Amino acid sequence: MGAGITIAQGLQRVEPEVKHLAFIGDSTFFHTGIPGIINAVYNNTDITVIILDNSTTAMTGNQPHPGTGKTMMRSVSEKVDIYHMVKACGVKNLTKVNPLKQKEAVEAVTEAVAYPGPSVVIFEAPCIALQRQPNKLSINEKCTSCKKCIREAGCPAISTIDGKIVIERSLCYGCTLCAQICPAGAIGGAEL
Numbered sequence: 595m596g597a598g599i600t601i602a603q604g605l606q607r608v609e610p611e612v613k614h615l616a617f618i619g620d621s622t623f624f625h626t627g628i629p630g631i632i633n634a635v636y637n638n639t640d641i642t643v644i645i646l647d648n649s650t651t652a653m654t655g656n657q658p659h660p661g662t663g664k665t666m667m668r669s670v671s672e673k674v675d676i677y678h679m680v681k682a683c684g685v686k687n688l689t690k691v692n693p694l695k696q697k698e699a700v701e702a703v704t705e706a707v708a709y710p711g712p713s714v715v716i717f718e719a720p721c722i723a724l725q726r727q728p729n730k731l732s733i734n735e736k737c738t739s740c741k742k743c744i745r746e747a748g749c750p751a752i753s754t755i756d757g758k759i760v761i762e763r764s765l766c767y768g769c770t771l772c773a774q775i776c777p778a779g780a781i782g783g784a785e786l
């Protein structure tokens with residue numbers, strides 16, 4: 595709830611040789627994240643902040659926030675743009691990327707972490723619970739049971755049953771991350 599950004603700065607003082615990353619949602623960014631980012635810029639603290647922007651307050655029931663362009667009474671208002679807000683805080687190393695494009699997302703974080711100073715990555719994609727894709731994903735005979743999808747996607751929908759990798763359809767949101775990770779091209783579906 596915003597404490598991660600300032601805690602990361604404290605940890606950086608104690609362990610300057612370690613890169614510390616802080617994660618924050620878009621709603622909390624507006625509530626409590628901005629002062630911590632300004633503090634990191636002002637003190638040139640070598641941390642990376644990842645802002646998870648799904649354009650809603652998903653944790654508490656999808657309420658609007660200043661980045662959504664809607665008020666609590668659901669009237670339309672001027673959006674406050676997170677990218678420009680972070681830039682206005684003085685962050686020089688700043689990038690925005692779709693976290694469901696796995697390769698680009700990894701490259702963006704790798705570059706931000708390598709930067710010697712405060713950096714910010716904005717992961718922007720709609721909340722999958724609100725924009726659920728019809729799931730047509732399945733695992734085919736090319737699967738080598740290497741379990742890379744389980745290790746790297748960290749998705750609760752993927753598991754093993756009797757040594758076979760399976761996708762539990764009721765838990766799958768159709769994000770396609772596992773298909774991007776699979777080295778064997780073993781995860782496919784009509785929409786891929």
Ligand code: SF4
Nearest residue numbers: 737738740741743776
């Ligand atoms: S990454 Fe692909 S090949 Fe490896 S276990 Fe998962 S589905 Fe099978």
Ligand code: SF4
Nearest residue numbers: 749766767769770772
């Ligand atoms: S498509 Fe996304 S939600 Fe579905 S199993 Fe793969 S990683 Fe999980």
